[in-house]
Amino acid sequence: MKVLVTGGAGFIGVNLIEMLLEKTDWEVHVLDNFTTSDNGMLERVIGDSMRVKVFNGDIREMDDIIAAMEGCTYVVSLAAQSGVLPSVEDPIYDMELNVKGVINILSSAVDLGVKKVVHASSNALLGEGKLPLNEERIPQPMAPYGASKLAGEGYLSAWAASYGLNTVALRFSSVYGPKSINKGSAIAKFIKQIMDGDQVEIWGDGSQTRDLVYVKDIANAIYLSLVTDLPNRYEVIHIGTGEEISIEEVFDLIYQKFLDRGYEPKPALHTDWKPGEIRKNWSSIEKARKVLGFEPQDSFDENIEKTIEWFIENYEGKQ
Numbered sequence: 001m002k003v004l005v006t007g008g009a010g011f012i013g014v015n016l017i018e019m020l021l022e023k024t025d026w027e028v029h030v031l032d033n034f035t036t037s038d039n040g041m042l043e044r045v046i047g048d049s050m051r052v053k054v055f056n057g058d059i060r061e062m063d064d065i066i067a068a069m070e071g072c073t074y075v076v077s078l079a080a081q082s083g084v085l086p087s088v089e090d091p092i093y094d095m096e097l098n099v100k101g102v103i104n105i106l107s108s109a110v111d112l113g114v115k116k117v118v119h120a121s122s123n124a125l126l127g128e129g130k131l132p133l134n135e136e137r138i139p140q141p142m143a144p145y146g147a148s149k150l151a152g153e154g155y156l157s158a159w160a161a162s163y164g165l166n167t168v169a170l171r172f173s174s175v176y177g178p179k180s181i182n183k184g185s186a187i188a189k190f191i192k193q194i195m196d197g198d199q200v201e202i203w204g205d206g207s208q209t210r211d212l213v214y215v216k217d218i219a220n221a222i223y224l225s226l227v228t229d230l231p232n233r234y235e236v237i238h239i240g241t242g243e244e245i246s247i248e249e250v251f252d253l254i255y256q257k258f259l260d261r262g263y264e265p266k267p268a269l270h271t272d273w274k275p276g277e278i279r280k281n282w283s284s285i286e287k288a289r290k291v292l293g294f295e296p297q298d299s300f301d302e303n304i305e306k307t308i309e310w311f312i313e314n315y316e317g318k319q
């Protein structure tokens with residue numbers, strides 16, 4: 001069995017590949033151009049394994065995709081412009097990766113007889129709808145990133161209906177965990193700022209909430225989506241914890257854990273709210289439970305412990 005992971009050098013990709021090497025005997029192809037992940041994480045995860053082949057290429061180039069996808073049964077599509085603020089600054093670039101790049105992947109998958117494409121979508125595409133977010137709500141993206149993820153889902157649905165390709169859009173909530181060294185999302189940013197001796201910045205008053213899901217649970221959800229026979233040729237499924245937590249609470253927990261380890265973190269600095277950011281956001285995971293048998297494993301506290309320990313061992317910081 002051979003699987004292509006686009007964006008396999010990124011945060012979720014390296015955690016997924018680590019899990020696949022532990023849990024399966026599959027061969028893994030990685031297609032990545034290392035724009036946001038030139039940090040050695042992929043090499044470390046691969047170690048001396050002969051089961052991973054890395055293709056340095058771009059999802060905007062059909063030839064690069066075809067070279068990496070040849071012979072693969074499954075495709076996990078993670079390569080993307082993955083930030084909300086960068087999408088507000090450069091929506092065209094965001095569209096080229098998250099829309100045209102996805103179409104390129106889907107077209108190649110049909111041409112090469114791929115069995116299933118599992119694509120990383122986001123619950124951000126729903127905007128500030130009624131909570132909890134679920135598969136029934138009407139999308140109302142608040143940033144170009146949400147719009148491009150919504151378009152991606154549209155093409156997955158279309159490729160399933162027009163070309164018979166099995167596709168799954170997994171709408172991840174906010175992901176955190178080890179190996180997120182390249183990320184600017186709240187938990188990775190807070191830990192890096194504390195370890196750098198900087199003041200942590202919280203946008204707004206910190207009452208905004210997120211459904212924070214551990215990256216190993218995300219890797220498991222991707223694996224389950226690949227191997228499970230699903231009711232429909234195109235499925236959209238929310239993956240999170242089904243719980244919300246405020247950013248202020250997250251900061252307090254991380255702050256306390258660093259205090260306990262002898263660090264002297266500075267109090268948080270509250271800065272202006274960022275346009276395009278969502279205030280309240282958490283996902284129902286009832287469908288994921290039902291169709292995938294998905295269940296988040298450990299508690300938030302345990303997962304934050306593991307994340308901090310990983311950063312202390314692996315991130316040097318500025319100090």
Ligand SMILES: NC(=O)c1ccc[n+]([C@@H]2O[C@H](COP(=O)([O-])OP(=O)(O)OC[C@H]3O[C@@H](n4cnc5c(N)ncnc54)[C@H](O)[C@@H]3O)[C@@H](O)[C@H]2O)c1
Binds near residue numbers: 034122176185
């Ligand atoms: N991390 C989260 O909280 C989260 C939440 C919801 C959805 N997602 C989605 O999950 C996926 C993975 O996210 P991540 O956090 O690992 O992001 P990431 O930025 O760490 O990884 C993305 C990878 O794609 C690669 N890439 C970028 N442009 C490329 C191109 N043109 N061709 C080939 N490779 C390219 C990057 O070099 C990087 O390795 C993305 O699609 C993202 O939108 C992430």
